[in-house]
Amino acid sequence: MNNNSKKHIIELENVHVSLKSNVETVNILKGINLKILKDNSISVIGESGAGKSTLAMTIAGLELISKGKIFFKGVAIHDLEEDELANYRSKNVGIIFQSFNLLPSMTALENVNLPNQISGVLIDDKKGTELLKSVGLKKRLNHYPHQLSGGEQQRVAIARSLISSPEIIIADEPTGNLDKRNSEEVMKLIFKLQSDFASTLILVTHDETIAKQCNKIIKLDNGLIVKDE
Amino acid sequence: MNNFKFWKLSIKELRGSFNEFKIVITSIFLGIFIISAVGSLSENLKFEINNQRSQLLGGSFELSTTYQKFPQKIKNWLEGNGKVSEVIELRTMLSSNKNLINKRRLVELKAVDENWPLIGSVSITPNQTLNQSINNTNVNGVLIDKNVKNQLSLDLGDTLDLGDSRIVIKGIIKKEPDRMFSFATFGSRVLLSIKTLQKTNLIVPGSLVKYKIKFIPNKNNINLSYLNKLVEGTNITVRGINSSTNNFNNFIERTSLFISMVGLITLLISGIGISNGVKGYIIKKIKNIAILKSLGAKNIQVFLIYLFQVMVIFLLSIIPALLAGISIPFLLSPIISSELFDTFQATIFFKPIIISFSFGLIVCLLFTIIPIASTYKIKPIQLIRHAAHNIHNQSSKKIKIFIFFLIFLLSYLTVIMTNDIKLSAYIFTSIFISFIILSALTNIYFYILKKINFKIGSLSELVRKSIISKNSFSKTIVVSFSIGLSLLISLNIIEESLDNKISKTINQEAPNHFLIDIQPNQIDTINKLASSSKDILFLNSQPMLRGRITEINDIKVENLKVNKDVEWVLKRDRAFSWTNERPKNSKLISGEWWKKDYNGPLLVSMGDKIAKGMNVKIGDNIRFNILGRNFEATIFNTREIIWENMNINFIFVLSESSLTNAPHTWIASTTSENKEINNNFVEKVVTKFSNISSISIEESYKAIKSILNLLIIIINSIALITLLSGVIVLTGILDVSKKDKLYEIAIFKILGASPKKISLLWLYEYLIIGLMASLISLLIGCLVSFILLYFVFNVDFYVNYLTLIILSFIVPTVVTVFSFFKMIKLVLSKPLQVLRAHNH
Helix, strand or coil: CCHHHCCEEEEEEEEEEEEECCCCEEEEEEEEEEEEECCCEEEEEECCCCCHHHHHHHHHCCCCCCEEEEEECCEECCCCCHHHHHHHHHHHEEEECCCCCCCCCCCHHHHHHHHHHHCCCCCCCHHHHHHHHHCCCHHHCCCCHHHCCHHHHHHHHHHHHHCCCCCEEEEECCCCCCCHHHHHHHHHHHHHHHHHHCCEEEEECCCHHHHCCCCEEEEEECCEEEEEC | CCCCCHHHHHHHHHCCCHHHHHHHHHHHHHHHHHHHHHHHHHHHHHHHHHHCHHHHHCCCEEEEEECCCCCHHHHHHHHHCEEEEEEEEEEEEEEECHHHCCEEEEEEEEEECCCCCCCCCCEEECCCCHHHHHHCCCCCEEEECHHHHHHCCCCCCCEEEECCEEEEEEEEEEECCCCCCCCCCCCEEEEEEHHHHHHHCCCCCCCCEEEEEEEEECCCCCCHHHHHHHCCCCCCEEEEHHHHHHHHHHHHHHHHHHHHHHHHHHHHHHHHHHHHHHHHHHHHCHHHHHHHHHCCCCHHHHHHHHHHHHHHHHHHHHHHHHHHHHHHHHHHHHHHHHHCCCCCCCCCCHHHHHHHHHHHHHHHHHHHHHHHHHHHHCCHHHHCCCCCCCCCCCCCHHHHHHHHHHHHHHHHHHHHHHCCHHHHHHHHHHHHHHHHHHHHHHHHHHHHHHHCCCCCCCHHHHHHHHHHCCCCCHHHHHHHHHHHHHHHHHHHHHHHHHHHHHHHHHHHHCCCEEEEEECHHHHHHHHHHHHHCCCEEEEEEEEEEEEEEEEECCEEHHHCCCCHHHHHHHHCCEEEEECCCCCCCCEEEEECCCCCCCCCCCEEEEEHHHHHHCCCCCCCEEEEEECCEEEEEEEEEEEECCHHHCCCCCCEEECCCHHHHCCCEEEEEEEECCHHHHHHHHHHHHHHCCCCEEEEHHHHHHHHHHHHHHHHHHHHHHHHHHHHHHHHHHHHHHHHCHHHHHHHHHHHHHCCCCHHHHHHHHHHHHHHHHHHHHHHHHHHHHHHHHHHHHHHHCCCCCCCHHHHHHHHHHHHHHHHHHHHHHHHHHHCCCHHHHHHHHHC
């Protein structure tokens, strides 16, 4: 497959991320160059502290870079203001966290509808309900997070990440808090929906078996890409 | 089109969080309740007064004159043009010899004719008419009020001496329709008929008697200016229903203003509680905020979501506070009906509701805007990194401008409420300066704590580090408690200093008794009686007459601009004395005393401070009206008047002139080291001359002290309320920091600390915080009380160390005990469970 013939949805040029504390400056990413094709899935693997989540959150616009450039469909996002980044996220990015991050005071359906409510495009519950049905939570629409199991909560988070039909789905260790059976089900669901929605998936994982299901694997070590296949 | 409905999201996000707002709700409730209750009550009273002002005045107009009866011509005119009722008021001694115990009391006699009252009715126990009790009795029937009954232990049917006649108690006055405005009454009430008064022979030339006529005209064109023209050239004063109610309205306004200020200050102090409550809430919501932002929420959207939540909580707290406030007049209506008005119908007024609501809203916004704005600083990346447990109040320029705008609005609203720019400015400046001093002192303490070091690993070092740590709330606790305690300490010092001053004056400087209404022909006998008694050290006697200043340097008093603190001198009749001999112990400030044989144009010696307040000096002319005649005197000197020594002090002392021959009375003061001999002397005088009244300085002091005590109780209660707001703040902080403390305790336990050691550490930490608040309060309390005593009260600073020590221990005790009981459960928690829960 000729990569140049397809459009890159994300491009990273010499991206550095440093965190300053009172005592020292920690360099988490030390010059990442990466191009991600549209509709592809890419897994990011590596040891703890290698910078996997930071790389994913940098693409999500949640982590600010200290040096380098990031482009989304050719448009620079590294110099966007905070509110512009929020806008970029709400329209283009769906995020699935390891610890689900659902709002405890809202029902499953309300949590799913949240991104559309924030961006002001929520008209009715139809799409949210459909998404919850598609992740197997038809009977759990009005349940609160504390009334759901870990696997169910993560399914709600997956549905929420797709509500705004984002072009990029970022999943940060989505199975980290789940048992084996739930992990498998959740991953199946993520790949299926990525394919159904024609989104680009960026998957952060420890699990090489899961990683292999993606179109591309990159391995990070000490803030640098050591393997790109 | 962005269709973001933040309020919908806000309500959803608020679910299940109401418990977090307990402190905020209590804090808002307290301040708003006080302001709305006082506002509603005062509006209701003013409304009722306006409705019943004719009855409270006793007619459409009241004409009054001192010393002299009404000219027959005027009386005839009034009788020919409407309904008229005549009233005579004077003070006298009433003595009872019941069960052979001799008791005397100064009372206010009110003699009325058969037409009284023109409006309303008098209520008597047992139920009877005025005709039955005082008008048509052959036995000189009188009615007395509850005070006279209690003071002289009188019962119905008792007989006692009044002047030259014997009177019989026929009943107790429950309600007197036109007594409302008599705040200046010196004694308790005795009501009798004019006929009975005449039989007592108490009125002799020069007696201080007030003659009044209540008048309801039968023609519409008879108004205040018409009547003022009628009495022109006499010393008769005319009051209409509007001018009569002004005093009482002012009284209500001043009282309600004072209490409203207390409400506002409580609200401002509670603001610290509100601010901490919201800060704690936002801290708990850090994760939710990060989630919202990770899903694309903009800063302004998050800000609006939480602002809306706070506004919902504000409404939930203010509505019950307003309801409770406006229900106060309804709840008090039975008492108001029985004590003040015949019929009192409580009503809901919107002005106090709007004012209280606005105050609440502004204070709520003022104290919550900074913690809400701190949501700007919360980053979505905190979701994958360990989120901080504290937020930092760094506000943007926009927020700062908004805060200044709110402070301006608050000041503006205070000006509307007080109708007094000076007072509002004074209040806000005082609050501002107090906060600056408080904040400076707190910072100095924390700076010292940061700089000192104890032995590594020692208990003191652990406590020191915990207090100064970035996430500690100790500074807030110190500030919250210091406000109430500073107030309590300064009040206590002022009270003790005033008490000390008064006691000193009573024991060393003040006379024992005053004798008043002495006739000129009686003064020689009294002087002889005094000189025959070796133990009467000093009898100071001076002639007096009452009159009114009409012009100064040819400018009418109503057009004069004088300082506010001396306005009272020009408002009513004042006592004038005269002598060619310089009064004993008087200290001249400017000029000299006139010669003993001076016989020229009238000269006057004036109180120095009063002269300065009126902007007059030696050589200026004062015109005054005494007994209907105008006199003009030139200021010859000014004297120092020390009111606190309670001696006879006349503002105006004239040179001897034709006035000496006018009907007048004398006033005398007696001083003796031996109280009993002094009392015997006074008893002899008042028994010999029934027209003379005596006033015991000690008893007056007791009366003043009881009023002062009441005021002190009220102000101390306010200080206690502010201390309570400190407890509210502490509760909030303990709730907010519970999770962190629990984690900290678990770590300590895992590292081998026993619950006993952890408790000790805890107690030690909060004891230090409490002691810091005490030390700061002691410094501020002493400073504020010293400034007030020195500059306002002119009284020496006096401290009762024992009370001060007790007060200083209140806060450390409250803080330590309260926090200990609140946290004892945490100390007993199982560490592993806590750590597991924390890591999830």
